[in-house]
Amino acid sequence: MASDYWDRYFRRARRMRTSRRRFLLGSATVGIGAAGLGLVGCGDDDEEEPTATSEPGETPDPTATSEPGETPDPTATARPEETPQPTATATEAPPDTSAVPTDGSYYSQVGEPFVGITLDIHRGVSGIAGGVEGSAYSGLIRFDDIPAPTFRGDLARHLPEQPDAVTYIFDLRDDVVWHDKAPTNGRPFTMDDVRWNLDRQLTRTLADGTVADDFTLTNTVFTHIDSLDYVNDETISFTLKQPRGTWLESLAFAGFMDQGVAEQIESDPDVISADRIVGTGGYMFTEFVPDGRRIAERHPNWHLRQAGEEVQYFDALALLDVGADVNAVRIALEQKQVDWIGGRFQRQAYAPEFMQAIQDANSDIERLDVPALNANRALIYSWEIGPFSNPMIRQAFYLALDRQLVLQQDFAGEGRITGPLPWAFTDWALSEEEILQQPGYALNKDDDLQEARQLWEAGGGEDLEDNIELVANEPDAVRLSEWFTAMMNGNLGTDKIEVKGIPGGSILPYLTGEDPIAFLTPVSAWTSPDPRQRLARSYTTAGSINFGKYSNPGMDDLFDQAAATLDRDEAISAMKDIQRLAMTESGAGTILMAAATGRFLKWPYLKMEFNPWRLPVDERSWIDQSDPTFSGRPSL
The missing domain is CATH 3.40.190.10 (Periplasmic binding protein-like II)
Structure with a gap:
């Protein structure tokens, strides 16, 4: 798993x-000098918009091979009292060359x-x-x-x-x-x-x-x-x-x-x-x-x-x-022209059935599944203007979201529901156990939906002059207009929720304009194992991608504390308090619902510790030329 x-x-x-x-x-x-804009859904990130058929490949997969065995100590000698059995031949196990980096x-x-x-x-x-x-x-x-x-x-x-x-x-x-x-x-x-x-x-x-x-x-x-x-x-x-x-x-x-x-x-x-x-x-x-x-x-x-x-x-x-043809990509991998495909470091998102077909036809190829930091689903909404400026409406929406359904529809169930911080940040994110205890996250939605409908009615949801229009990038909007609208309308007992698609070039003007926003998108640019600065960009008053214009001095103070401390444990504690505060504030303008698991396929001869943030090609990575799968690899 x-x-x-x-x-x-x-x-x-x-x-x-x-x-x-x-x-x-x-x-x-x-990488040296690079900075992701984090303009969600604007095509500047390493992932494509999630689709029902696309692989939610975001994070690079660390290799799933077992840890190499220990090499016998060449200086060790047998105890004098131990005598080998006459029928046994004592042989020294050969060293595990796959654990020793080699040039070439x-x-x-x-x-x-x-x-x-x-x-x-x-x-x-x-x-x-x-x-x-x-x-x-x-x-x-x-x-x-x-x-x-x-x-x-x-x-x-x-x-x-x-x-x-x-x-x-x-x-x-x-x-x-x-x-x-x-x-x-x-x-x-x-x-x-x-x-x-x-x-x-x-x-x-x-x-x-x-x-x-x-x-x-x-x-x-x-x-x-x-x-x-x-x-x-x-x-x-x-x-x-x-x-x-x-x-x-x-x-x-x-x-x-x-x-x-x-x-x-x-x-x-x-x-x-x-x-x-x-x-x-x-x-x-x-x-x-x-x-x-x-x-x-x-x-x-x-x-x-x-x-x-x-x-x-x-x-x-x-x-x-x-x-760009996926069949050409498959040929390149199978002929060992490339060492791996998939995951966060390739913009092309490959369908699960495509990846499975390659794996089925090539038993030596390894499959790696790891968290996909930037393949996720979120709703960014205006905090001060529009329908979500009404605390009852936004809390009704927050409770009515069926995050398990989002996980299934967007990522075929491959991933987890998540709080404000993607679940891959194992030390920094709230535990799954704690998240499931929060309003809106219970696996049994009955109580959440009852409260959501009460808030919707008390907040005048049915009396809104206009429908609540959720915007998505055009290719994504087609699917969302079917299942997401059905989910929200059904859970709130209304017909006032709809999804509209806009072209990619119109997204940034939409997010930065004067009108209310409600944008269904991945939130991206999670590029560091320390998430403090990235999360601050979404939730602080002056945050560069706080498009919903959420503002809370208490939240700003918590981020200041987290940023200033040189003590990691103190920083993690402050970040968890930030997440808890956001969850009591109906998501604080950015509701992260679910994040995916990414999939890689690689040849075993490539010895590289993939991680969610950077390909370590110039570090402790190498080609094991003694691995059987290296045979037949073409010259460059």
């Missing part, structure tokens, strides 16, 4: 790298079209940094183990010294070199590079003096900095305006790029090529066709590899264009 796997995965994650210093994380992005071969996946995305990793929704392409870049620090979570030094020698709650002091490595390609040509990385990258993002100033408003990490990193002190050629000190428990993780996504390349992109942003991907990371791109093949090769002088860390085992990374 997926839940069993997820429990095993996190237990294993907590056992790994326990000697690393642990820091609190904040919601930022999945290449990593391959389906490449999504790189369209409408900037190569400037400081600006915009930089998809290059959010995917495999981000392996070309480095930050001051990087994740060590994402789910745990822990950090380690990258461009910095180690994690920062913190003499107090607002000061972070980093010492730069002296062995970092840029990729050996123009214009850097393998030169050393210096404090001048650090200064230019940080000052550019702090001031948001381009080469021509223009101040731009599209720098990705302005709100999560740079607005919190009170001062920067370039102490010497090796040391830099950040002083924050106030303690910020989510700041360090956000800084980990501040990628470092070459000034000359950045200025080329500024002057001609439409040119997309490998020549404009120049960093200090583990892989150098040699081919980059926006809607085609993209290839990266080892950076032979990568500082982390030179330091002996468990990184960079692939000779090359390949993102291949196999076309």
Whole structure:
């Protein structure tokens, strides 16, 4: 079962790298410099709108294979008194090579079209940094183990010294070199590079003096900095305006790029090529066709590899264009042109029957089921205007929602009903047991529906001049207009609920306009194992995706407490209080109902710990060339 796997995965994650210093994380992005807009249902996220036939693939699946067995201790000797039986032959079990990372071969996946995305990793929704392409870049620090979570030094020698709650002091490595390609040509990385990258993002100033408003990490990193002190050629000190428990993780996504390349992109942003991907990371791109093949090769002088860390085992990374036809995708997987399909890191959502057919025909292929963070169903509604400004109407709606039916209709029952925080956040989210005790969540809906109808009548639901119009993206609205309207009208004993479809290009104007909204959608951009900043964007008064304009000073105070603390347990406690408050406030303008389980298919020769936030292609991942399934894999 997926839940069993997820429990095993996190237990294993907590056992790994326990000697690393642990820091609190904040919601930022999945790769160096990237930041998801979280404009729900606007086509900017990693998932498509959920449909009855589409696979709710959102989160990458960690591998569901059993943990490798222990290798016998070669220094062990038999006790003198123990004598082997004369009929037995003592043999030493061979080492389990699948547990030992080995160099060689290449990593391959389906490449999504790189369209409408900037190569400037400081600006915009930089998809290059959010995917495999981000392996070309480095930050001051990087994740060590994402789910745990822990950090380690990258461009910095180690994690920062913190003499107090607002000061972070980093010492730069002296062995970092840029990729050996123009214009850097393998030169050393210096404090001048650090200064230019940080000052550019702090001031948001381009080469021509223009101040731009599209720098990705302005709100999560740079607005919190009170001062920067370039102490010497090796040391830099950040002083924050106030303690910020989510700041360090956000800084980990501040990628470092070459000034000359950045200025080329500024002057001609439409040119997309490998020549404009120049960093200090583990892989150098040699081919980059926006809607085609993209290839990266080892950076032979990568500082982390030179330091002996468990990184960079692939000779090359390949993102291949196999076309949009699902049959071509199936052929690519079955012929081992790609190592896996499905899940959060591919925009194409594959139907369950399609995935099952592949699995049935290929007994060696592994199926992985894990939580799908961004494949969910929510209702975002106006808090201050329109029918939901009436507390009785919105509470009636909240109670009448049949979340189990939503799970079945949207995701074929593959997932769970959920509270304000997706259930995949096992430490941060309210337990399933607690959620089922809350109004609106009981498996037996009788009491909820009785109260919902009473509130609907008392609140004047039948006397509303106009029907309550729920809006959805056009492809999704066709199905929702059938089952969702029937569910709500039936549960409230009315005929005043209807669903209307609008084109994708009209969604953002609808959400940000002056008229009341009621939008059925996935809520996305859950891109970090620490959900504080992402949830704040939906529920705080100034939240960037609080489209319902919900406002509660008590809620804002709780988020301030959660963001400021450096104590993880305190942060989790505050976040649970936030969820409880939202559930007493009829969802607080954003009702998250159910979240799906995503499905992956992969070949066993790929040894990679998939996680919901990032593909660790440049870390402890490798191709087991001794695995029987490796046979017949084509050369790159």
